[in-house]
Amino acid sequence: MKLVTWLKSGDEAAVGALTGDDEIVDLKAAAVLFEKADEPFESMLSLIQHGEVALDAARHLMLRVAEGGEKSLCTPLAAATLLAPLPVPESVRDAMAFEDHIINCIRVMGLKKLGRVDEWVEKKWGRRATLARFINRAWYDRPVYYKSNRFSVVGPDAEVTIPSYCRTFDYELELGIVIGKTGTNIPASRAGEHIFGYTLFNDFSARDEQMREMKGRLGPAKGKDFDGGNAMGPILVTRDEVPDPLNIRMEATVNGEVWSIGSTADMHWGFEEIIEAISRDETLYPGEFIGSGTCSGKEGKGCGLEMGRFLSPGDTVELTAQGIGTLRNRVV
Template identity: 40%
Template structure:
């Protein structure tokens, strides 16, 4: 099943995608409210949407929101180590990773209030001149749990969605210098969508036990990255086992895969194939993510809002 949250003019509503239409549920029903078990409630809602929808609307007539517009929490992993090596290379650092990166997957907490829909405009982060995209996949937790086992943790995932981790690289340099984690560099926008695609729908893309759908990113219709979710160094099962260690995952939590290698502008700063690229994202640029079985996001970058600078301490 492909589930969306949409606004047809009367406020947000959950619906089931059926071809080029969406079959809406009652306004009081959210996708988040349908999670919490092994998928039975979501399956029943899908049957109800097919049998007796509240409304049937063409996809072209509605605005798609993020499938889970305000997740309980968002954790973004770093499961493609070649992405990290590419960033190190761009920053003039050795691509030999410190051993800590090989011991556990890394992740940080992101901002649920920053979530935007798959076709929403995205302003540049205030004060940033090095604004970037990141090509990722988000897993949505359907059934909560803690201290999950890496061999069975993926059973807690109800489905997947595209995830664009917009990043202000200049702010990130300050965050890294301060050394207490991601701050304003990751705070301005996170794209989720266009749909929450259930695990069963994606089974045709599974190879050797792993989901292997192809992913790509374009800027102004120029492809900057292409890869596969199967290339993760840390699997989703391992990532979920680690992030749930000693704490609770709850239905609706979103867990990012980390960036597909090459899936951000930073990795291409000094590569020959990007020699003619015009630089960091600018107002008017069109950024698109695509994934086999997941669909496509397409968004326009807008100018940064004004802000009042702070006085530095002496």
């Protein structure tokens, strides 16, 4: 299913599912109409927490709506004000799953002028011979991640304010997952069962602040934690509708110009391995969010830092992925 959270009227948030005609079916209103008012559609979190039971109920309601032609329950997607699919996740973690992203960042931030020499070394003798890979060697041992502010989530078409302390503001092209099943010490072989669904994630970043604070051997903190810094959406696509999560093509544009192209095929660490690492002696709960990290690989670089290009007030950033849609945000 393709699920959304939108403003039904005023500031009332509602949970809906998309029809093939890009209309939103109000699941709670449908449950009331068909005398299924006890179904868990008060919020996206409630739906996720009830797992397959809730999804089966939602599928049944969608069939009833289609059969009965209940247009009063439908809102055109194009006319709806969408929020983030999961407006307040139970937690937000962001991983670094793409090798090229961290290698590129080491060259830009750490090696600086030597970065071009290191690129030449890679072309001549391969990545194993590079200084960037040597500096990055601990990353190959296990998936790494940081925790972000779950209360700073915004959805599509929300404006994102550049923090007052930032002069180099950046976007990140990412895919994200939402956990749908409780588990501890989850093996990678079973981790897919714990994924509820997928959405796009733009991890907006105050790069200058991030570089300063991480010299203190901790962080990122204020480089990532500010109001509106975590953009998610536009929809949450359930696991069963993503047959090949390691073959999702993504793109980022700024003011209509393509800046980034990437694919989940270039993930060094898959979401299953990331879940295994995070859940080691730690319980994961339904409604927790995990980002993939910046999607950089064979087709391009997934953020401005890697290219020396940054955002300015008035810029519109759009992330697009097949089957998920476009996450659009304007920087102010």
